[in-house]
Amino acid sequence: MRIDVVTVFPDYLRPLELSLPGRAREKGLIEVEVHDLRTWTHDVHRTVDDAPYGGGAGMVMKPEPWGEALDAVAPDGATLVVPTPAGEPFHQRLAAELATREQLVFACGRYEGIDARVAADAARRLEVREVSLGDYVLNGGEVAALAVIEAVVRLLPGVLGNAASLAEESHGEDGLLEYPVFTRPVAWRDLAVPDVLLSGDHARIASWRAEESRRRTVARRPDLLTADVGGWRIEPAAPA
Ligand SMILES: N#Cc1c(-c2ccc3ccn(Cc4ccc(CN5CCCC5)cc4)c3c2)n[nH]c1N
Numbered sequence: 339m340r341i342d343v344v345t346v347f348p349d350y351l352r353p354l355e356l357s358l359p360g361r362a363r364e365k366g367l368i369e370v371e372v373h374d375l376r377t378w379t380h381d382v383h384r385t386v387d388d389a390p391y392g393g394g395a396g397m398v399m400k401p402e403p404w405g406e407a408l409d410a411v412a413p414d415g416a417t418l419v420v421p422t423p424a425g426e427p428f429h430q431r432l433a434a435e436l437a438t439r440e441q442l443v444f445a446c447g448r449y450e451g452i453d454a455r456v457a458a459d460a461a462r463r464l465e466v467r468e469v470s471l472g473d474y475v476l477n478g479g480e481v482a483a484l485a486v487i488e489a490v491v492r493l494l495p496g497v498l499g500n501a502a503s504l505a506e507e508s509h510g511e512d513g514l515l516e517y518p519v520f521t522r523p524v525a526w527r528d529l530a531v532p533d534v535l536l537s538g539d540h541a542r543i544a545s546w547r548a549e550e551s552r553r554r555t556v557a558r559r560p561d562l563l564t565a566d567v568g569g570w571r572i573e574p575a576a577p578a
Pocket residue numbers: 421422423425446447448449450451452469470471472473474475476477478479480482
């Protein structure tokens with residue numbers, strides 16, 4: 339998979355050089371390139387924003403630099419991912435879908451967003467997915483791009499050493515929340531590890547974990563008990 343990110347803050351994407359994406363790059367499983375949007379400006383001030391038509395607070399990102407950047411970076415048929423508060427909710431199901439693509443291009447906006455004609459023009463030759471991390475407001479798309487990239491890259495065959503953990507992390511039974519995890523020491527600040535986990539009785543342990551998943555889900559995410567929210571039960575992409 340090739341991943342390109344276009345942003346006015348290239349340094350914001352330095353974390354892609356670390357840990358999981360960093361190792362995947364070293365293994366040759368992914369190629370990643372970050373591009374400065376201002377590369378495609380032509381005025382002395384390298385202008386990327388202007389006042390919004392129709393009035394309103396803040397500034398809007400101009401279409402011209404984005405159009406030239408996407409023409410240069412995104413080949414026909416690539417998938418353009420545009421983080422935006424107005425996007426479709428980003429869930430594990432979408433992460434698994436994006437993990438099947440050959441090339442992802444992320445358009446990281448700032449200010450009050452990117453001129454809407456950029457996505458409309460891109461949709462003429464690209465798959466365009468406008469996505470939102472959740473119902474809160476960030477200042478730009480870079481944080482969202484990092485999150486989406488991590489969620490997608492970890493699903494790629496060969497990236498995570500222990501594929502079993504991918505299988506188990508379908509949020510416990512039937513897409514519920516994860517059960518609590520513990521490790522040594524067995525007692526810590528007068529807090530003990532649940533005895534069942536020390537029993538060696540794998541059937542009892544599995545039953546306790548399933549019950550803990552259900553208990554947590556009822557308490558924190560009752561919505562997961564009804565709808566198939568985001569497809570937690572998504573399996574990783576089949577090995578190449
Ligand atoms: N993913 C994701 C995101 C983002 C996100 C993603 C990308 C950009 C680019 C710019 N911003 C800042 C911003 C702030 C407020 C508004 C709404 N305004 C109301 C009237 C006109 C706009 C629009 C954008 C972004 C925010 N925020 N939250 C998420 N889950």
